[in-house]
Amino acid sequence: xxxxxxxxxxxxxxxxxxxxxxxxxxxxxxxxxxxxxxxxxxxxxxxxxxxxxxxxxxxxxxxxxxxxxxxxxxxxxxxxxxxxxxxxxxxxxxxxxxxxxxxxxxxxxxxxxxxxxxxxxxxxxxxxxxxxxxxxxxxxxxxxxxxxxxxxxxxxxxxxxxxxxxxxxxxxxxxxxxxxxxxxxxxxxxxxxxxxxxxxxxxxxxxxxxxxxxxxxxxxxxxxxxxxxxxxxxxxxxxxxxxxxxxxxxxxxxxxxxxxxxxxxxxxxxxxxxxxxxxxxxxxxxxxxxxxxxxxxxxxxxxxxxxxxxxxxxxxxxxxxxxxxxxxxxxxxxxxxxxxxxxxxxxxxxxxxxxxxxxxxxxxxxxxxxxxxxxxxxxxxxxxxxxxxxxxxxxxxxxxxxxxxxxxxxxxxxxxxxxxxxxxxxxxxxxxxxxxxxxxxxxxxxxxxxxxxxxxxxxxxxxxxxxxxxxxxxx
Numbered sequence: 435x436x437x438x439x440x441x442x443x444x445x446x447x448x449x450x451x452x453x454x455x456x457x458x459x460x461x462x463x464x465x466x467x468x469x470x471x472x473x474x475x476x477x478x479x480x481x482x483x484x485x486x487x488x489x490x491x492x493x494x495x496x497x498x499x500x501x502x503x504x505x506x507x508x509x510x511x512x513x514x515x516x517x518x519x520x521x522x523x524x525x526x527x528x529x530x531x532x533x534x535x536x537x538x539x540x541x542x543x544x545x546x547x548x549x550x551x552x553x554x555x556x557x558x559x560x561x562x563x564x565x566x567x568x569x570x571x572x573x574x575x576x577x578x579x580x581x582x583x584x585x586x587x588x589x590x591x592x593x594x595x596x597x598x599x600x601x602x603x604x605x606x607x608x609x610x611x612x613x614x615x616x617x618x619x620x621x622x623x624x625x626x627x628x629x630x631x632x633x634x635x636x637x638x639x640x641x642x643x644x645x646x647x648x649x650x651x652x653x654x655x656x657x658x659x660x661x662x663x664x665x666x667x668x669x670x671x672x673x674x675x676x677x678x679x680x681x682x683x684x685x686x687x688x689x690x691x692x693x694x695x696x697x698x699x700x701x702x703x704x705x706x707x708x709x710x711x712x713x714x715x716x717x718x719x720x721x722x723x724x725x726x727x728x729x730x731x732x733x734x735x736x737x738x739x740x741x742x743x744x745x746x747x748x749x750x751x752x753x754x755x756x757x758x759x760x761x762x763x764x765x766x767x768x769x770x771x772x773x774x775x776x777x778x779x780x781x782x783x784x785x786x787x788x789x790x791x792x793x794x795x796x797x798x799x800x801x802x803x804x805x806x807x808x809x810x811x812x813x814x815x816x817x818x819x820x821x822x823x824x825x826x827x828x829x830x831x832x833x834x835x836x837x838x839x840x841x842x843x844x845x846x847x848x849x850x851x852x853x854x855x856x857x858x859x860x861x862x863x864x865x866x867x868x869x870x871x872x873x874x875x876x877x878x879x880x881x882x883x884x885x886x887x888x889x890x891x892x893x894x895x896x897x898x899x900x901x902x903x904x905x906x907x908x909x
Contacts, residue, residue: 450809457809457828458527464835465520469513475886476509482881488897489880492870501877504587511583515575522571533811535567536560536820550815554620557819558613565612569605576601587877589696596693600657607656615641620818631798635791642786650687650703650712659690663713668760672711675764675859679775682707692716697876698757700766702774709774711767716875719757757875762868765861772855778848785844789837797825845892853899866903869896 447455485498526532539559540550548555580597584590592600619637626633645653654660663669663686676683684704691699691714698717704710758766773779800806806824807816856865873880873896880896887895 449805453806453809453829454527457831458524460831461523462520464831465516468516471883471886471889472509472512472516474883476506478881478883478886479506479509479879486881492900493874493880497874497877500587501874501879504583504877505879507583507586511579515579518575527810530811532820532823535563536812536817539563553817553819554617554624557620557817558617560819561612561616562609565605565608569601573601584695589877591693591695600694603656607653611645616819623818631791631794635787635794638790638794639787646703650710654689658694660687660712661690662686663688668718668763671760671764672767675768676711676771678859679771681771681774682709683711684708685710687712688715688718689713690715698872700763700770702770711770713763717757717766717872718763719759758868758871761864762871765856765864765868766872768856768859768861769852769865772852773848776848776851776855778852785841793826793830796830797822800825800829839889842890842892846894849893849899850902853902857903862903866900869899869903 479502482502483499485493485495489498536556539556542559543549543552543556550556577597580590580592581594619634622633622637623630650660663672669686672686673683684707687710689712691697696716697714699714700712700717702709702711801816801818801821804816806829807813807820810820810824810828812820853865856862872878878896882891882895893899
C-alpha cells in the first residue's frame, strides 16, 4: 500500500482513529527523516579519513582521527537508542500504555482513600510513575553512553557510585519541582474559567523566571561545587570587560565540572542588575584536572621550553586537553556577553513566551474535543493532565518540528552576531584560537553534511565561524 493509499484509507476511518493514525504516522516520518540525516552525516565520518586541506593549519591528523572515531561511536549509539525510543513509544500507544498507567494511578490513589474525584492527586501519581518508568528504561542507555562511549574517548570522570547517586538525586529534585508546579497548573486550569489559558500561561512564565533565577544558586550546587574565581589577573580582566559594555556583573564562579566530564562550557545567568558568570574548570587551562595530572606524573611543573621532560610526558603535554589561556577565556566570554548585549537572551525569552501563550490558547480550543481523548484510549473520562500530554506532545508535533528548525536557524544567526561582537572587542584572534582549542578538547568533527548541519546545528560549523573571524583576527 502506497503512502497516498494509506492516507486515503485513514480518511475513511472515524475521527479518533484518524487522529491516532496520524500521530503514529508523523512520529515515524520524523524518525525516518532524522535517521536519513544521521546516515548522511555518518557517511561523512566514514569517508573523510584525512584532514582536508582547508583544515591543515588548525587540526593535526591524530586529533582529527580521534574526533572521527568518537563521532562514529556516538552516531552508532544514537541510531540504536533512537530506534529503541521510537519502538517503545509506538508500543506504548498501540497497547494502551497511557490509559493503563492512568488506571494504575487511580488504584494507588484508591488505596490511600482518594476516589476518582481527586483528579489532581491521581495526576501527580501518574506523573511520578511515568517519570520513574522513563528513568528506569533510560538508565541502561545512559550507563552505556557514560561508561562505554565517553569512557573510551577519555571524557568520563565519574565512578559508578557517583553516577547512581547523581541519578537518584536528579530524580528526587525533579519530582520536588515537577509535582508541586504541575498540581498548581492543573488547579489553575480547573478554576480559571473561560480565560484559564491566560492564567496558566502567566503561571508558567512566573515559574520559569523563578527557576532561572534560583537554578545556579540553589539547584545546581546540589550536583556540582561552585567556588568564586580567585582574585587575580583573569578576574580583574573579566570585570573590566564586563564594565566596558555595562554588563552588571556581581560574581564570577568556577564550577567543578571535571568530576563529571572533561567537556568544557561557560555561561551567565541572572536578571536585571544581578548577573553572574560561571566558568567550567575544564575551560580554564590553570584549573584543568588533566593538566594537573600531567604535572603530577612528570614530578614537576612543566617547563615552557619542554627541555628535560621525558618523551612520554612531551607526548602527553602535546595531546592533552589543555583548556584555554586567559586571553582565550576572555574571548569566549566576550562572545557570551555579546548574546546579552545584542538582546539575544531577551529575544529568546520573548519567542518562548509567545509560543507558550499560543500553545495554551490552542489547548483551550482543543481540550473539549472528546475524540482526542478517545483516540488514546480514554473513552469515559477527559483528565486535564492527559489532555495536556495529548495536545502538547502529540497534536502539536508538526508545529514543534517546524518551530525547532526555525529556532535552530535563528540560533546560528545569533552565534555569528556574538562572534562579531567579540571581534569588535578586539578578541578576534583569541576567539579564533579558542574555538580551535575547544573543538579539539571536545573532539568535535569539523566536517559536516550540509543537510544534517542545516537541520541540527544550533551553532555554525567550525570552519564557517573561523572564516568569519579570519579577515580581522589580527586586528
